[in-house]
Amino acid sequence: MAALVIAEHDNASLKGATFNTVTAALACGGEVHVLVAGENAAAVAQAAAQVQGVSMVLHADSPALGTQLAENVAAQVLALAGGYSHILFPATSSGRNVAPRVAAKLDVAQLSDVTKVLGADTFERPIYAGNAIATVQSADAVKVITVRTTGFDAAPAVGGSAAIETMAAVADSGKSAFVGRELTKSDRPELTAARIIVSGGRALGSAEKFTQVLTPLADKLGAALGASRAAVDAGYAPNDWQVGQTGKIVAPTLYIACGISGAIQHLAGMKDSKVIVAINKDPEAPIFSVADYALEADLFGVIPELVAQL
Amino acid sequence: MKILVPVKRVVDYNVKVRVKSDGSGMDLAGVKMSMNPFDEIAVEEAVRLKEKGVATEVIVVSCGASACQETLRTALAIGADRAILVETPNDPSFELQPLAVAKILKALIDKEQPGLVILGKQAIDDDNNQTGQMLAALADLPQATFASKVEVLEGKAKVTREVDGGLETVEVTLPAVVTTDLRLNEPRYVTLPNIMKAKKKPMETIKPADLGVDVAPRIKTVKVEEPPKRGAGVKVPDVATLVDKLKNEAKVI
Numbered sequence: 001m002a003a004l005v006i007a008e009h010d011n012a013s014l015k016g017a018t019f020n021t022v023t024a025a026l027a028c029g030g031e032v033h034v035l036v037a038g039e040n041a042a043a044v045a046q047a048a049a050q051v052q053g054v055s056m057v058l059h060a061d062s063p064a065l066g067t068q069l070a071e072n073v074a075a076q077v078l079a080l081a082g083g084y085s086h087i088l089f090p091a092t093s094s095g096r097n098v099a100p101r102v103a104a105k106l107d108v109a110q111l112s113d114v115t116k117v118l119g120a121d122t123f124e125r126p127i128y129a130g131n132a133i134a135t136v137q138s139a140d141a142v143k144v145i146t147v148r149t150t151g152f153d154a155a156p157a158v159g160g161s162a163a164i165e166t167m168a169a170v171a172d173s174g175k176s177a178f179v180g181r182e183l184t185k186s187d188r189p190e191l192t193a194a195r196i197i198v199s200g201g202r203a204l205g206s207a208e209k210f211t212q213v214l215t216p217l218a219d220k221l222g223a224a225l226g227a228s229r230a231a232v233d234a235g236y237a238p239n240d241w242q243v244g245q246t247g248k249i250v251a252p253t254l255y256i257a258c259g260i261s262g263a264i265q266h267l268a269g270m271k272d273s274k275v276i277v278a279i280n281k282d283p284e285a286p287i288f289s290v291a292d293y294a295l296e297a298d299l300f301g302v303i304p305e306l307v308a309q310l
Numbered sequence: 311m312k313i314l315v316p317v318k319r320v321v322d323y324n325v326k327v328r329v330k331s332d333g334s335g336m337d338l339a340g341v342k343m344s345m346n347p348f349d350e351i352a353v354e355e356a357v358r359l360k361e362k363g364v365a366t367e368v369i370v371v372s373c374g375a376s377a378c379q380e381t382l383r384t385a386l387a388i389g390a391d392r393a394i395l396v397e398t399p400n401d402p403s404f405e406l407q408p409l410a411v412a413k414i415l416k417a418l419i420d421k422e423q424p425g426l427v428i429l430g431k432q433a434i435d436d437d438n439n440q441t442g443q444m445l446a447a448l449a450d451l452p453q454a455t456f457a458s459k460v461e462v463l464e465g466k467a468k469v470t471r472e473v474d475g476g477l478e479t480v481e482v483t484l485p486a487v488v489t490t491d492l493r494l495n496e497p498r499y500v501t502l503p504n505i506m507k508a509k510k511k512p513m514e515t516i517k518p519a520d521l522g523v524d525v526a527p528r529i530k531t532v533k534v535e536e537p538p539k540r541g542a543g544v545k546v547p548d549v550a551t552l553v554d555k556l557k558n559e560a561k562v563i
Contacts, residue, residue, distance in 0.1 A: 069480065070443070070453055093473040097455050100408070100443035109409050109528035112438045122532065127437055128321070132329045132336060135532040175452035176482045179468065183476035192474075196563070221563065229492070239458070239472050239493060245434065246492055248474075254562040264326055271540065275560045277552065292543040292560065295552055305549045310563065 001085030002031040002055075006077060006098070007048055008090050011038045011066060014047040016193045017090035017147075019154035022051055024147040026155070027117035028086045031055045034162075037076045037169075039066025045164050052159035062169030067178035068094050074101040075170040081106060081142065085120070091146035091249075092192075099146050108140035113249075115151030129245040130268035149192060150251035150272055184238045186225075191241065194224035196254045199243055199270070202230035203259025203280070203299060210236040213300065214258065216307045226250065226270075228260045244269035258299045262287025279303070311425030311484070313356040313365045315390065316415055317349040317372050319381040320435045333533040336435075338402075345381045348430025350388070351490040354497040355460060356428050357389035364462045365426070367391045371418060373411050375400040379513065386508035387500040393513040394418065398525060408436075410518070410525040412444035417521035419449050424485060426467065431456050431489040442489035452482035456491040 003025040008015040018034070025032045033056040036045045045059040058080065064072045077098070081087060087102060089095030091113045103110035115133070116124035122137045123145070191197065198218045204210040210231065218225050227237035229244055243250055245268040255273035260266060262278070262285055270276070271290050278291035281298050288294045295302060321327055321336075322344040330337045345353075359365040370385040372378040373396040382393035396414050398406055419427065432439035446453035454460075454469035458477065461468045462484075471478045472491045482488075500508075518525045546552045556563045 070446075070455070074447065093456060093471075096439050097443065097453075100440035101447040101453070103440070104409060104412055104444035104447035107409075109407055110438075110440050110444075111529065112440060126537070127534070128327050128336060128435055129437070130537060131327055132534050133537050134534050137530045137532050138528065139530065140528050173452070174483075175486075176454075176480055179479035179481050181473075181476065181478045233493070238476070240474060240476055245437065246432070254556070254560075265323070271537075275556070275562050276540075276543070277556070288543070288545075290540050290543075292540075293552055293555055294543055294545045295549070296545065297548075302549050306553065309549055309553045 002033055002083065003028045003086035003088060004080060004084040005032060005034045006087070006089045006095065007034050007036045007044065008092055008094060009036065009038060009041060009044040011041045012043060014044050016154065016190065017092050017149045018048070019051060019157065020149035020152040021088050021090045021147045022053055022155040023152040024114065024117055025086065025088045026053050029120050030085065033058060035060070035077065035080060037065045037073055039063050047157070049162040049164050050158050050160050052156040054160050054162045057162050057164045058167050059164055060167045060169040064172035065169055069176050069178060070097045070101055071173035071176050072170060073098045074105065075173065077102045078105055079170055080167070084142065086143045086145065088145045088147055091148050095146050099144055103144035106142055106144065108142050108144055109138060110144045110146070111136060111138060112146050113148040114145050115148045129264050130271065131264065148249060150249055184240055188218065189222070189224045191224045191226055191248050192250055194252050196221045196223035197226045197250055197252045198223045198256045198258065199226035199228065199260060200231055200237065200258050201228040201260035202234060204231060204236055207236045213303050217256070217303055220307050220310050228266050257287050258303060260287055261285045262290065311365055312367045312369060312422060313359060314418065314422060314424040314427045315349070315352050315356045315368060315370045315385065316411070316429050316441070317353065317370055317381050317385050318346045318433045319343050319372065319374060319378045320346045320433055323347055323434055329534050329536050333535060335531065335534050343377070345384050346430050346433045348432060348490050350497040351492070351494050352428040352430050353385045353388045353390060354495050355490060358495065359462060360389065369394065369422060369424070371396065371415070373406055373414055374398055382513060383508050384500060386511045387504045388498060392511055395513060395515045396521070397515050397517055405527045405531065406525060407527050407529060408438050408440040408444055409528060410523065411441050412448055413523045414518055414521055414525070415445045416448040417523055426462070426484060427487045429487070429489045431491055442487050446487040451485055451487050453487045454480055454482050455489045457488050458491050458493045460488055460494070
């Protein structure tokens with residue numbers, strides 16, 4: 001049986017999370033097909049066909065799919081679901097939105113945030129804010145899965161030559177409508193895909209200080225900026241910068257935590273980073289228990305110094 | 311209109327839980343339990359909608375062992391009007407999974423006909439983030455997940471959602487299912503007089519079988535383990551040493 005990957009895209013380009021999901025799908029054992037559901041998304045279908053390991057791309061195009069409303073995308077996936085043993089979504093906000101809807105309609109359980117594929121029906125996933133890893137086995141005929149992208153390498157974007165098949169798009173459900181989108185403007189690398197992340201906490205004190213202190217460091221390193229929940233709640237940084245159990249899960253090569261105490265909910269989002277640096281003036285801060293390099297100092301003094309020495 | 315709010319009893323978010331040494335699950339004996347934080351936000355939102363005159367009644371429901379009554383009483387103290395406990399066996403080895411909960415809630419929607427169902431976006435124990443979406447699918451209702459703002463208009467709800475990259479606004483036809491994100495509101499503290507009043511509010515107990523729902527788990531937990539430990543780190547005395555270590559030892563910059 002084959003696996004179906006639901007592509008994450010913005011109608012213009014294929015998003016990074018899709019490549020990691022393809023790798024997870026290949027680990028399930030069969031052929032891998034990709035569904036591109038969107039509006040004027042032919043370029044995305046082309047890009048999906050190039051991904052190594054993908055043997056077919058299904059492309060459904062209509063205005064009803066352009067904004068990725070859960071009701072419509074789920075209906076599109078269900079139109080195909082009969083032919084697949086595994087249906088995989090990246091565990092992004094849109095994948096998490098749609099996948100359980102598909103699973104419930106198929107009357108199967110869903111496996112969330114899978115970090116490892118141990119066999120066609122056995123998987124690993126973190127629970128309790130990453131404080132435990134559960135090995136779970138699904139008894140259902142179809143496995144509906146969301147893939148934690150940091151658990152899998154990205155499939156190469158070139159080297160594949162899948163056929164693209166156009167499929168009929170489903171009708172609009174009429175029950176929901178897209179009103180608008182307000183995206184945070186940023187020239188920086190995307191948080192979940194960045195190689196280096198500079199992250200700030202409540203100790204920064206204000207939105208101005210957050211920008212003033214952390215931006216030069218992020219610029220110097222070509223890093224993405226992240227934040228703890230405390231910093232986001234205090235209004236120092238936008239919501240979608242939040243790293244943690246309820247925000248983004250990241251695993252960069254280097255994570256620099258500045259003025260972050262390290263609550264379990266924050267650690268759940270970053271403790272798989274390759275190297276962790278913590279800068280905090282509190283010697284008791286829990287962040288030091290996961291840090292590879294710990295600098296116990298006032299961040300306002302040492303961060304400019306760090307920028308100067310890089 | 312009625313609002314239905316499902317709430318879950320979970321390990322308190324401040325507790326650092328441990329894996330049982332036999333790998334069968336988490337050690338929850340004697341651990342402090344609380345209402346799932348996202349569900350508190352859901353109850354608060356429903357009560358605010360009632361205070362604004364949008365809702366006429368707020369019904370809270372919890373599925374699980376009899377101890378969930380405590381969680382329902384907390385919701386009643388926040389301001390919900392009545393509670394339903396869907397009681398499952400008091401057996402720690404029995405696992406109630408999102409699909410089963412969604413089916414129970416679907417049956418309650420059929421019975422109570424709420425105009426809106428508000429759930430938390432995820433429970434902090436199983437971290438699934440599924441139940442709201444599954445319920446919307448089973449009841450054939452539109453969904454607005456990860457809500458940071460909810461406005462109820464004539465026959466519709468306009469919901470701002472927290473998505474990767476920023477915010478998105480959708481309009482859903484009522485009845486609908488909404489799941490709450492962290493920044494939707496700040497739940498109120500329950501006061502002693504309200505706790506006393508909550509004791510007098512009605513609480514009905516039913517069984518999943520009364521609703522005709524099969525709650526058998528579909529996913530089997532084979533084992534639960536501690537995550538791999540990170541090696542002990544080193545303390546660096548100054549910035550120069552840090553830069554040197556990052557360049558020459560870790561080779562990450």
